[in-house]
Amino acid sequence: MKRLLQSLALLVALAAATTWLATGANRGWTKTSVAVKTLDDVTGIEGITYQKKFLPGVDFLGATLGAAAVLAGASLFFRNTTTKPTPKP
Amino acid sequence: MKLNHLIPLLGLTSAAYAAPQTFDFKDPKGVNNVVFKLDAPLEAINGSASAITGTVSFDPANPAATTGKIVVASESLTVPNPMQKEHLHGANWLDVAKYPEITFAAKSLAKVNTEGSVTTAEATGTFTLHGVSKEITVPIKLTYLADKLSARVPNLKGDLLVIRANFIINREDFNIQKGQYEDKVSPTIDLSLSIAGAAIAK
Numbered sequence: 001m002k003r004l005l006q007s008l009a010l011l012v013a014l015a016a017a018t019t020w021l022a023t024g025a026n027r028g029w030t031k032t033s034v035a036v037k038t039l040d041d042v043t044g045i046e047g048i049t050y051q052k053k054f055l056p057g058v059d060f061l062g063a064t065l066g067a068a069a070v071l072a073g074a075s076l077f078f079r080n081t082t083t084k085p086t087p088k089p
Numbered sequence: 090m091k092l093n094h095l096i097p098l099l100g101l102t103s104a105a106y107a108a109p110q111t112f113d114f115k116d117p118k119g120v121n122n123v124v125f126k127l128d129a130p131l132e133a134i135n136g137s138a139s140a141i142t143g144t145v146s147f148d149p150a151n152p153a154a155t156t157g158k159i160v161v162a163s164e165s166l167t168v169p170n171p172m173q174k175e176h177l178h179g180a181n182w183l184d185v186a187k188y189p190e191i192t193f194a195a196k197s198l199a200k201v202n203t204e205g206s207v208t209t210a211e212a213t214g215t216f217t218l219h220g221v222s223k224e225i226t227v228p229i230k231l232t233y234l235a236d237k238l239s240a241r242v243p244n245l246k247g248d249l250l251v252i253r254a255n256f257i258i259n260r261e262d263f264n265i266q267k268g269q270y271e272d273k274v275s276p277t278i279d280l281s282l283s284i285a286g287a288a289i290a291k
Contacts, residue, residue: 027131027132028132029170031169032171033169034169035135035169038120042234042237042240042249043232043241043249043251044232044251045120045121045251045283045285047118047119047120047122047139048122048124048139049119050169057132058131
């Protein structure tokens with residue numbers, strides 16, 4: 001159980017860090033949409049529309065790393081399950 | 090016909106030509122927008138509003154006489170972070186359910202300067218936000234695009250009027266979290282308006 005929790009913690013931390021880095025390492029808040037600007041040729045106005053896109057920020061990174069830390073911390077409540085060698089008769 | 094008979098006729102013709110036009114700012118193309126920005130410690134809060142309506146009376150021969158009212162639907166204010174949007178719309182901030190509109194009613198223009206089709210001026214009017222009305226003066230730029238409506242909306246003939254304005258308001262003047270969260274959200278709000286209205290030819 002201890003090993004399982006530690007592996008899970010490592011997996012969560014790695015997945016969070018990879019996702020955050022792969023989406024541009026946004027150092028702001030998490031966004032679920034991004035502004036897209038389109039130029040109106042006649043008036044010269046830049047129209048703004050929002051496209052759905054998940055852009056994790058430092059809050060996402062903090063929360064997931066926190067969750068990984070909780071899992072790693074929880075693993076300390078379990079003992080190592082080492083198999084004792086059976087004595088030879 | 091004698092010349093002195095022609096003069097009143099010419100006057101009537103020019104008066105008809107110079108009549109103010111009413112520009113409707115309900116935008117079928119959906120590009121009209123107001124961008125807002127508030128400084129915050131981690132990242133500035135940037136957003137926009139797109140549901141804009143209103144009418145402006147503009148006379149190309151006399152831009153100084155421009156008046157009108159622009160209305161922004163509070164519900165259309167959007168920021169990319171869903172939690173920030175929820176807070177922005179909520180009762181503690183804009184309370185969009187109770188105050189569904191943000192308006193600016195321009196009464197008069199000053200420091201009017203027209204060069205070609207572009208007029209710059211300072212517009213004074215009543216700005217209403219969060220149920221509080223306050224008289225403010227904002228620098229504006231009006232661009233009159235004669236006969237350009239058909240280039241934007243096929244089958245419609247008429248003129249376009251583009252209004253741009255950049256100005257700053259203080260949220261505390263409009264009772265939005267007065268004296269609260271100043272370390273987290275700047276009390277000043279940068280506003281940038283870019284809108285186009287159409288006057289259909291009759």
